Amino acid sequence: MKKEFDVVALGELLIDFTEAGLSEQGNPLWEANPGGAPCNVLAMLRKLDRRAAFIGKVGRDVYGAQLRRVVSDAGVDLRGLLEDPAVHTTLAVVHRLPGGDRDFSFYRNPGADMMLREDELDPALLQGCRIFHFGTLSMTHPGVRAATKAAVAAAKAAGALISFDPNLRPPLWESLELAKEQIEWGLSQCDVLKISDNEVEFLLPAEDAGAGYDYAAGAKKLLEKYPNIKLLNVTCGADGSYSFCCGHAVYVPSFTLGGTIETTGAGDTFCACVLHDVLAHGVEARGEESLRNMLRFANAAAYLVTTKRGAIRSMPEPAAVEAILAAN
Numbered sequence: 001m002k003k004e005f006d007v008v009a010l011g012e013l014l015i016d017f018t019e020a021g022l023s024e025q026g027n028p029l030w031e032a033n034p035g036g037a038p039c040n041v042l043a044m045l046r047k048l049d050r051r052a053a054f055i056g057k058v059g060r061d062v063y064g065a066q067l068r069r070v071v072s073d074a075g076v077d078l079r080g081l082l083e084d085p086a087v088h089t090t091l092a093v094v095h096r097l098p099g100g101d102r103d104f105s106f107y108r109n110p111g112a113d114m115m116l117r118e119d120e121l122d123p124a125l126l127q128g129c130r131i132f133h134f135g136t137l138s139m140t141h142p143g144v145r146a147a148t149k150a151a152v153a154a155a156k157a158a159g160a161l162i163s164f165d166p167n168l169r170p171p172l173w174e175s176l177e178l179a180k181e182q183i184e185w186g187l188s189q190c191d192v193l194k195i196s197d198n199e200v201e202f203l204l205p206a207e208d209a210g211a212g213y214d215y216a217a218g219a220k221k222l223l224e225k226y227p228n229i230k231l232l233n234v235t236c237g238a239d240g241s242y243s244f245c246c247g248h249a250v251y252v253p254s255f256t257l258g259g260t261i262e263t264t265g266a267g268d269t270f271c272a273c274v275l276h277d278v279l280a281h282g283v284e285a286r287g288e289e290s291l292r293n294m295l296r297f298a299n300a301a302a303y304l305v306t307t308k309r310g311a312i313r314s315m316p317e318p319a320a321v322e323a324i325l326a327a328n
Contacts, residue, residue: 005077006279007045007163008129010055010151011038011138012113013071013081014090015063016264018309030093032063033264033310034070036113037135037167040265040311044272044301046075047315050279053125055080055151056138059089059112070312080122084112096262106172113137118147126154131192131275135167139182140174152189161278164190165271166199176202187226192278194271195222197236219244230283233274233295235267241299243291250288252295255303255324265311266302272315273298300324 016035023029042052054076058064060083067089072078090111095103108114116138126132132155138148156162164186173179180203187193200218215234223229223244234242240253277294301321308314 003130004051004128005053005125006050006129007042007131007133007275008053008055008080008125008155008160009038009042009133010080010116010148011135012036012090012111013039013054013056013058013067014092014111014113015067016310017091017093018262018264019094019096020309031309032066034067034312035092035264035310037137037165037268038133039071039076040268040315041133041165041272041275042076043071043074043312044269044315045276048272048276048318050276051077053077053080053129055116055121055125057082057084057112057116057120059083059087060085061088063089063091064112074312080125082116082120084115087112087115090114094262094264104169104171106169108172110141114141114144116144116147118143118150121147121151121154123154126151126160127158129155129158129160130279131163132156132160133163133165133271133275134186135165136179136182136186137167137169137172139186140172145182149185156189161191161283162189163192163194163271163275165194165267166196167267168196168199168202187222188228191228191230191283192274193222193229193232194267194274195232195234196267197234197239200234215242216244216249219249231274231278231286233270235270235302237263237266241270241295243295245283245291246286248286248288248291250291250295252292252299254299255328257303257324257328260303260306261309263306264309265305265314268311269305269315270298270302273301296325297321300328
């Protein structure tokens with residue numbers, strides 16, 4: 001049976017306030033960029049002409065209205081986006097670090113994204129997708145955690161592939177032990193995993209802190225513990241990415257072509273490109289060349305989004321990605 005959507009994602013939709021220089025008085029200026037990892041993924045999937053829908057909650061405020069407008073303009077179906085009349089839209093202040101990486105300060109105590117309840121889920125969205133994607137910001141608190149787990153179960157029961165990105169943000173968790181517990185639950189549920197280098201190290205600390213981390217060995221341990229994972233990708237920022245699938249281990253370096261402003265949305269762009277590839281080629285009987293092509297495209301797209309501020313409105317056109325691949 002044909003599904004209405006290629007990918008449905010659940011989670012946070014928020015405003016990323018990104019540093020944008022100084023005023024004439026020397027005060028920092030901040031650009032209000034629409035973001036939130038699950039919707040970033042969907043925005044890139046729409047660039048790739050995939051059918052996408054979002055499930056989440058924003059506040060009934062000016063930022064909630066901005067987010068609804070921008071995500072709708074991106075072509076994402078928003079029938080699953082609800083408004084909370086009492087709790088404001090979640091905000092994040094993104095501090096740029098040397099090299100383009102970031103530090104986050106969240107205004108989410110509470111934030112509207114935390115208020116999504118299990119009884120507010122639209123069953124038609126969960127039953128009508130080929131892939132269901134989620135992360136852990138929707139698992140930091142009991143109510144939205146229950147909604148997330150119910151959504152995963154419903155999508156899985158309807159035959160969807162499950163995609164998971166831990167997207168660890170330590171300040172949002174009551175404890176790192178709880179964070180690890182919920183990440184491990186996500187690992188036990190997913191078919192496709194996108195995980196960052198620091199998250200692998202969080203789950204599997206190196207025995208020798210002075211030695212370089214062996215991500216292939218870390219991925220092998222995760223695949224042994226969670227045999228449900230069919231495709232595991234590790235992103236290492238400027239150091240490239242790895243893919244582990246069907247017994248293959250493939251590494252592709254990143255595109256370091258200059259012009260990086262900040263890295264918000266890079267991992268989400270990468271994740272979207274991987275899901276686009278999975279929709280086209282599946283996760284069974286993949287060869288090394290196929291995985292290498294997948295990583296090259298995802299790495300190129302991820303590089304391009306780092307050359308602009310923000311994420312949802314900064315997703316690259318496929319032609320721009322192909323141009324980088326043709327020239328490199």
